Amino acid sequence: MACCFCFSSSSPCPFPLNPTPSLKPHIQNPTKLRPSTPLFSSSSFSDPVVIQLAESLEDSLSGSSSPPSLPLQKLRDSSSLSLLSKSWPSSKDEPFRFTDTSFLKKSPIRPVSAPFPASHPAIPSPLNDPDALFANLAVIDGVIVPSLSNLSSLPNGVFVGSAADAPESLSKRVLELIAGFPDGDLFWDLNGIGAPDVAVVYVPAGCRVETPLHLGFFSLEGTEDGLNGLPVSNPRALVLVEEGGEIGIVEEYSGGDDVDEVKRYWANSVMEIVIGEGAKVRHSYIQRQSASAAHIKWTFVRQGASSTYEVVETSTGGKLSRHNLHIQQLGPETVTEISTFHLSGSNQTQDLHSRLVLDHPRGYSRQLHKCIVTHSSGQAVFDGNIKVNRYAQQTDAGQLTRSLLLVPRATVNIKPNLQIIADDVKCSHGAAISDLEQDQLFYFQTRGVDLQTARNALIFSFGADVTGRLPFKSIQKRVESHVRDLLAARGAVQ
């Protein structure tokens, strides 16, 4: 395999200095944000839009009767502190160079009016229709809803639920681990401030959970005209798999029936995954939000020695969908497999920013990212960074991205990059952007299949290359049929 030494251009300053310190007066009540944390004496770093949003999130949670759990308190404290130095990202910030979040900034954002009424009747599938195969945790607008969850099939010792309900020993572990990521962006911090709860998934050492766990994140509150503001919810989850443990999780986001394309809301979600030595997590991530929604998501994974992390993503929804996937290696001989598929239609931006940091020897990683853009106003963004640091000798890292642009003027911005400091490694990457392959079309034709049918089959199979890796057949079928419907609805296949 070819060995590439490909260095990305250095990132600009992570928080550009704001040249206009006159923003200070806009901070209506800075002390409210974090009473116990002194604000910087000069708040010239602060962005009034950000501070205002953070305050409104804080206000929305202050009405809660019971005090927050210790992990949640820690999360809020550290996030508030970190947020003060953040401004709303613009295209001048490298991570948002191609991803325009200005519509979100201009929107009248307001926190969802939680708490969610426990007996709400209109909860669409699949949340109220859990597959018998799966254990199921329902999270609605960021709030865990036990009445819609079914966790009875999980083995003893496994905990799935609110951090507030975790046994003391687990609570301590969660406290140690939560918010353990120093490089989060504004949205990471906003989630930390606005998360009403932390959904904890705990697998004890040596425990192999055979029943897959479905984590259904549903956005209930939304508006159709945007006049009533844009409700934002902040779901938060922490998955902790101890040494030798194993679990399959399906993390799914939706805002209603598949046809509901006009509902507006913003889901700003974070999941942290900690995988102990020799442990294994199979992670399916399915994002099928409304086409008018904003979906910003962080996945932060820490991988212990000899652990395995496999993620398969399918993102089809959202006007703006951004997935930040950060995987940090904590020990040698890790296995990491990342397979992602994005489908971007009219006025949609699908963005994956992935980063795999290898600090230990003999790591193995494979990444496949694919995206289809079906409309001239659609856009796909991929920034895939693999960092092979000095001690990560004998790393075997491969990355491949393929983009299919089906119409003129459809856009894709691709930045695959390997940063290699170790000198004894096997790394490869490749990127291809194309229309359908003529050779493949011809192959179908010579076997008697007409051009249109061949096109349809090839467009669908382009994504099926990734969706076919979803580890649970029933989920795979559902996702593939959803993708098929979307392709047909958008005229990409006939």
Next chain:
Amino acid sequence: MASAFSLHFPFSFPSSSSHPSFPKLPLNPSIVTLSATSSRFRHVHHSRRSRIPAASIAVDSPSTSKSDGIENSPKPLLEVKDLTAVIAESKRKILHGINLVIYEGEVHAVMGKNGSGKSTFSKVLAGHPDYEVTGGSVVFKGENLLDMDPEERSHAGLFMSFQAPVEIPGVSNIDFLRMSYNARRTKQGLKELGPIEFYGFLSPKLAAVNIDTSFLDRNVNEGFSGGEKKRNEILQLAVLEADMAILDEIDSGLDVDALQDVAKAVNSLSTPKNSVLMITHYRRLLDFIKPKYVHIMEDGRIIKTGDVSLAKQLEKEGYKAVSAV
């Protein structure tokens, strides 16, 4: 060089194998000796329409004479006349007038150096969009092949196995085979087969070409070894039950064992009605799939036709010797 072998026959294609009149042979005595052994001319240059000095002849070996005079003599399956073609993009000429007739039940081999146009010839027959036909005709089972889209050629019974079959990630082999088979059934006005019915139809084919069922769940050609890819092509041929199989370098990249497997599969599919056109560099393949005729191609023309001894001569003396004769 090649023009030395040009022959211009004043008559069009002879339909009767016992054609009484030998054509008047012009000029080149070496051709005369070659032609004199034949009982009928199959490959002729149809010179009345065009005067392109590019033509070739091919002659039958005496062994075909046994069918002479029999009423149900084999019908021509594929008739190629004066076929010229260019690369669609650059307009560079690749085929300079190919003449070839293949009858039902016959096995032909086309040999030639790299760049002689052998693979282009097979792709043009399959209708590859990279090439543009600029002259001549191709009649398949009595119909104009050049008017047909690639899929219609397939429905008509023409099959080409690719030299390097393309990988199709995301499409399983069995889905591909079923899609292909059902397209043909639909064309024939038959009901499409469901997955289970199709599996029933497929099972004996798998056995015939010695392919494991685990092949079916894999994506088309993805991660296949060279031998697996070629066997997969033959499986498709078996499924489509084509009348005319064009095998483009079916032997490339195969060791002897794999080649034997593939050849066995091809031979198992042969009937008195269907024909094979092999494109190859090496005589080795001809030991396993025995052709009745061997054609030597050079510079976009068939310059020489003979039986399998021609391939032997070629192996011994090289293309240079053969084309110098």
